[in-house]
Amino acid sequence: MPTQFDPPSGTRDFLAAECDKREWAFGVLREVFAEYGFEPLQTPAFERIDVLLGKYGEEADKLVFKILRRGEHEASGEADLALRYDLTVPLARVAAGRGSQLPVPYKRYAMGPVWRADRPGKGRFRECVQCDLDTLGSSSPLADAEVLCAHHDAMARLGLADFTILLNSRHVLAGLLEAFGVPEELGPGVLISLDKLDKLAASQVVAELTGRGLAERAAGDLVEAMTAPDAGERIRLALRRSDAGAAGLDEVDRLLGLLDGQVPHGRIAFTPRMVRGLSYYTGPIWELVAAGVPGSIGSGGRYDHLIAQLGGPDVPATGTSLGVERVLMLLGPPPAARPGRLDVAVPVLADDLAAQAFALAAAARSAGLRASVYLGASAKLGRQLRWAAEQGARWCLIYGHAERQDGVVTVRDMASAGQSRVAHDAVAGYLAERAGRDPARPAARAAAGGGDE
């Protein structure tokens, strides 16, 4: 039940743990992409409306968030801008406008929210982060292999193990239709039905195919070939009977050969039934699936003329889209997440000791630890220790008038409640040692994003 304080329908507020996890994952992805020589591109949240509309089809146009004109034009009720719907149309615009400044090939990644006015539902959001990896300007199969390899490495480095890359080719699909005598006009529908072979029984798919007008014999042969125990061999034999099929097989095998050694064998599988609905693909296509997750957790393929259709130059292109939001749902907390909000809590026991408390917190931070003074109203140590425990602090630095007189700090281990008196100017070194860190190069500074060892 939404309340007036919820974020708008289909969007989310992310509190600390979720933000940290997301930033960690985004950092890992940026790191992998950079290692492959992909460079980042960031475009604005909105585009001029004519740049966006008419690019995704009529149904999608209805899902675009449109921005009202401003000032005196607001009353017109017209829109002149719209929130981006994906990251590919902005890429096409940049490729058109900046073509000569971009390297050839242009290997770029983009990561950021897109907005779609879908009906919100479980796991479906109106604002969600997309992450795309694309290479513009190379028709080499090596470019396909590279984006796929980077996609695989990104998943692996995020810690995802139980996923499979389903590999196919538009030429294989064309060859299949030809080899089994599917009339051209039935092609697209037949492919949609075949793609259901992982969800429906063979007989159901045959029924769907005949329902679409395919002859019973062809439907039966096709489904049988694709579901038989020796389906792989039979499909390969069938494909060799058509030019398109043979070309598709070669394409798939070349890609498998290039990825051999980079992607573990069990993680990639030639999957002739896999269709990828989008008509713009022109060569290899792939889909990443994970055990227990409906739909895909990523997909891509070669799309040699799409950039031109979207308003960019006519360049060969290949790319992959990481289903970041779905992958995030599969991931636990980041491996290096530090428990609690603070490592070191610093009580403030009297007004005239507050400046020293600030200095002690700074000393702890110089040892790479998260540290803060107490900001509440109580001057009682007991209350402030409770606060320290609530923050999940490992240590409390207690500095009262007695400690000041002796030039020491009482370091309290919050887990054991044991206390040690440490010379005032030795506190940073003491904490660094206890935390197992080199104070000269604190871990928290070595790893951006606050990660720890």
Added chain:
Amino acid sequence: MPTQFDPPSGTRDFLAAECDKREWAFGVLREVFAEYGFEPLQTPAFERIDVLLGKYGEEADKLVFKILRRGEHEASGEADLALRYDLTVPLARVAAGRGSQLPVPYKRYAMGPVWRADRPGKGRFRECVQCDLDTLGSSSPLADAEVLCAHHDAMARLGLADFTILLNSRHVLAGLLEAFGVPEELGPGVLISLDKLDKLAASQVVAELTGRGLAERAAGDLVEAMTAPDAGERIRLALRRSDAGAAGLDEVDRLLGLLDGQVPHGRIAFTPRMVRGLSYYTGPIWELVAAGVPGSIGSGGRYDHLIAQLGGPDVPATGTSLGVERVLMLLGPPPAARPGRLDVAVPVLADDLAAQAFALAAAARSAGLRASVYLGASAKLGRQLRWAAEQGARWCLIYGHAERQDGVVTVRDMASAGQSRVAHDAVAGYLAERAGRDPARPAARAAAGGGDE
């Protein structure tokens, strides 16, 4: 002159170098904030329109980007959502909705784009990143000192040295008006004029003050006291004559005392003329200024009732806003930026050697280096070496049929053009050593965001 391929007016596309710099800076900020125990909060790009409108004043409401209703309601020309205009209203909404789940005090940072339909101009954007640091639920001056200290550390860690924190208090301003007998109704205008003392001559400010209706004598005394060589002392003496003034002075001095040792002396200055136009401040106020930069590069203060006015709970609050876009303009490239697009380039000299080229690039990546195979159409080594040079690669890994026969790789140093033959399986170690890296813990993986030593 905008072209059809430019981003919308007032927005920007960020290519690789700019993205890397921005991500580096954002990472540094997150790191500093985390060390202080501030936690991240991310809210959606848009809010329900009633959450946003009426919160910033009538003029600001005109600058809000409004989103048209969708589907059958689109034709109404009405808006139901709007792009966020700042990060404080979303904070108030979250504090209202999630109050009981948030820690007390709630120390949060937010960093992300906001959108304002300002007239675009030099250095003014309609989409720009804001970065806010706020503490809700503490009325302690330590909370003010902490956000200010974190703000200072963030600037310093970004490498900014030449900046000053101008410190003042709303109570000081009230005391000033009282001490110099400014009639209450003239107060706000008088403060606006006084704030110009850093830009206008004293006589001009006096003229402005009398123009506002202030008695000539009062105007002269006020400006003289604030511009005299012993202005600091004279203003302090004057302030002690009023209750508000004395309270303000104590507030400022307390803050200066807490920051003593944390912020270098020259970097913070009590500045009685500094006003901060925003009426919602209730205590200390500050502004960060940098040499040669008009306006401020950050500002903040205590605002004890604003969260309630914005729809949240009535909690004491203090916060600071980092002028990220302006600060970014002052920064050079990140200290750890790696030159070029790649560290290692791998030519592909024949189709049957492509899989090995992939493996070599992977070996280089395992040594923490950025590496890619050649994706172009030429099989000629000369052409591919030119490509490697264009990428800024330090090494080329050449693997032809001769190398395959001998089980070696020719490693070409792109700067010296010197070549070494290295055993095939020793390449990763060789490169790691040449790059001065520990292959077991590559630098590129230790520092998220692709930073280097």
